[in-house]
Amino acid sequence: MASETVPFCAAADWGTSSFRLWLLARDGTVLGEKRSREGMQSAVAAGGFAAVLETHLGALGAAPDLPVIVCGMAGAKQGWVEVPYVDAPAPFEAIAAGALPVPGVARDVRILPGVAQRDAARPDVMRGEETQIVGLGREGLVCLPGTHSKWAAVRAGRIEAFSTFMTGEVFALLAEQSILRHTVGADRDALAHAEAFGRGVEAGLNEPELLLNRLFALRAGPLLGLSEGAEAAARLSGLLIGSEIAGARSLLPGERSVVLVVSGPLADLYAAALEVAGFEVAKADADAAVRQGLLAAAECCFPIETETRS
Amino acid sequence: MASETVPFCAAADWGTSSFRLWLLARDGTVLGEKRSREGMQSAVAAGGFAAVLETHLGALGAAPDLPVIVCGMAGAKQGWVEVPYVDAPAPFEAIAAGALPVPGVARDVRILPGVAQRDAARPDVMRGEETQIVGLGREGLVCLPGTHSKWAAVRAGRIEAFSTFMTGEVFALLAEQSILRHTVGADRDALAHAEAFGRGVEAGLNEPELLLNRLFALRAGPLLGLSEGAEAAARLSGLLIGSEIAGARSLLPGERSVVLVVSGPLADLYAAALEVAGFEVAKADADAAVRQGLLAAAECCFPIETETRS
Structure with a gap:
């Protein structure tokens, strides 16, 4: 079966200091990609999230009505729209279901929630990594290294517990x-x-x-x-x-x-x-994991009523 | 018995960022004191260790032939005179015996060595704390908290092992x-x-x-x-x-x-x-510990041939 060539959605991983955007077909084929340092911090300074997003979508030739799914710090309190955390143990479906639409923009943009661990002994938060974990679709112990490394215990389609290390x-x-x-x-x-x-x-x-x-x-x-x-x-x-x-x-x-x-x-x-x-x-x-997670969330957020597969 | 009033020596704890100087009588009585931020780093910048020391000694009215005992980073490679470390397990006497005279100055100035732990698995160094430990004269576990906290195991008049924590x-x-x-x-x-x-x-x-x-x-x-x-x-x-x-x-x-x-x-x-x-x-x-340790070292470095105690 040939790869699809019609964009189903745009998908963005919008972190504190980085921005990654893909145009994705229904089957996950990457039809376009943009990366920049316009993370949450500089996007706020550069005149706003909507302007940054539309500039990159325009450069990729995205249709004006193409919906966009976003994960990461864009959903934080200091971000674009604050999206409340889903609490761990967090079922994958609850994460997609927790997405909020961005008000006041012409395009259908949804921002995914992060996950919170409301345990006074081990309080923790993530925003963005949960989407990688969903996209991964694996069980067991998952390690996502970085500035703030995250480890998660995943079982039965849920993020059961997780720990961040500085x-x-x-x-x-x-x-x-x-x-x-x-x-x-x-x-x-x-x-x-x-x-x-x-x-x-x-x-x-x-x-x-x-x-x-x-x-x-x-x-x-x-x-x-x-x-x-x-x-x-x-x-x-x-x-x-x-x-x-x-x-x-x-x-x-x-x-x-x-x-x-x-x-x-x-x-x-x-x-x-x-x-x-x-x-x-x-x-x-x-990258593959976060795209897969964003695509899975987009399928929930932007259901296709009548679909004709080629 | 009244405290003595005749200076026996001057004693300095000269660290990276601080300088403390005392005039001490033979029995340890403090006859004068100066403290400043002229540590190793600023002493080098301010025209040299000798100038800083003489200024403070002059202000305390010290005689030109009063000997001076020094501990701390003044004995480091980047200090006044590099004084080789004594290796742990370090007997207290070896520390005083390891002092080196400062060449090219009119006054008799001796700088005490630090202690090194030449263990590839637990390499460690101290300069200054060994003098506090000697002055303390206690056995067992000693903790010296700070920017770089030191812990030492002291037994039978020796610093047996030690560990620095950042x-x-x-x-x-x-x-x-x-x-x-x-x-x-x-x-x-x-x-x-x-x-x-x-x-x-x-x-x-x-x-x-x-x-x-x-x-x-x-x-x-x-x-x-x-x-x-x-x-x-x-x-x-x-x-x-x-x-x-x-x-x-x-x-x-x-x-x-x-x-x-x-x-x-x-x-x-x-x-x-x-x-x-x-x-x-x-x-x-x-402070009392380092003064006591400096005094003990001075007694070794500057022996009094004919002494009349009051």
């Missing part, structure tokens, strides 16, 4: 603003120092209570000639990711496989760390 | 530069929110593997109305100190008492956290 943000702060900046150089390719990275992962996994100490050791080691400064970035990255995995595995104790949803250089890094931790890793492409 | 620096980075700055306000008085602080300590102690997750929860909790933003600084402080204690207690497993060497607001904070962790706490004044 791994990426803490790495950047330590590497660039702490005393470690004198040791951690510009070479951030942790996998070029795979052994040091692996030792960092093991230390983070096995003795997470020593994290704040091992950070200082990243400086003391090269100072005493006991380790290479060039390895410090790899060791730091390993330590933090190891600590993250140590914490995250308690979400589904005993589970030995993880679906790793990621694009770019973090894919290999997290895969290597998860293997050190003894996990069986299945990689999934983050 | 607790204070990580707190400042997270509170001021991370996404948590939107939650952690200017109110940093953790003990004004003692219950939240204590819960943070317990979380850090009992589940250190969740540190990077609990950081994010500091933001998610108030966002979901599950905790007070005003408590976030206390919770953050507790989390980090709890994690530090969880790691540090392995230095002397089974030890249930700690000597806490500290001045200022950290004293009560750490005492409270250590009590949550089940430690019996003995507080010692950091």
Whole structure:
């Protein structure tokens, strides 16, 4: 069967600092794509979400009545339209059903909700990752690495529980603003120092209570000639990711496989760390997952009354 | 017996960002004191260590031949004279014996070494804290909180092992530069929110593997109305100190008492956290400890051939 060529909807993943837009056919075929740094923050500054969206839709030649489905921080309080969170355990259908239309625009634009974990001991929120998880359609332990890495336990078509780890943000702060900046150089390719990275992962996994100490050791080691400064970035990255995995595995104790949803250089890094931790890793492409999740939501939001499939 | 009034030596604790100088009698009586922000970094910029030292000694009316004993970062590679580390396990006498004279100055100035832990798995360094530990003259587990908290295991007149934790620096980075700055306000008085602080300590102690997750929860909790933003600084402080204690207690497993060497607001904070962790706490004044350690070193460095005690 040939791929479809008629746009069914436009789909946007609108984060804090990035914007991605696709024109999608009914079967998921990508008919057009735009990416920019016009995330929530700059979209607000640049004259509004509607203007940014229409500019990119125009450039893709989208019809004026093509509906648009959006996930991510565009639905946050500081975003375009605040869309209340769906509470975990969150059934996939409830996420699509929670979408809200954007008022005051000619086009039919719906923004998907995030998911909230209203547990006083483990409060957590996500906006955007839930759509990747829905699109993935997999069960078990799901890891979405990033500035704020998310781990989710998915069962029976529901996001049962999840945890966010500030791994990426803490790495950047330590590497660039702490005393470690004198040791951690510009070479951030942790996998070029795979052994040091692996030792960092093991230390983070096995003795997470020593994290704040091992950070200082990243400086003391090269100072005493006991380790290479060039390895410090790899060791730091390993330590933090190891600590993250140590914490995250308690979400589904005993589970030995993880679906790793990621694009770019973090894919290999997290895969290597998860293997050190003894996990069986299945990689999934983050872009494909979010498109699939947006498409599934669009099918709920924009039902086709009379459809003729070619 | 009356306190002595004749200066025996001047004693300086010269750190990265602070300078403290005392005129001390043979029995430890403080005959004069100066404090400034002219630490290693600004002393170098301000025309040199000798000029800074002589200015303050002159203001205290010190005789031109009064000897001076110095500890701290003045002995680092980037300091006044690099004084090689004494290796741990470090006997107290070896620290005084490792002092080096400053060449090219009229006055007899000796700078004490720091201590190095040349263990590839736990490399560590201290410069200044060893003098506090010597001055303390106590055995067991010693905690010196700060930007880089130090914990030492002291036995039979030796610093056997020690660990540095980047607790204070990580707190400042997270509170001021991370996404948590939107939650952690200017109110940093953790003990004004003692219950939240204590819960943070317990979380850090009992589940250190969740540190990077609990950081994010500091933001998610108030966002979901599950905790007070005003408590976030206390919770953050507790989390980090709890994690530090969880790691540090392995230095002397089974030890249930700690000597806490500290001045200022950290004293009560750490005492409270250590009590949550089940430690019996003995507080010692950091300034008194360093003066006592400098005096003990001065007695070795500047022996009095014929002494007449009053």
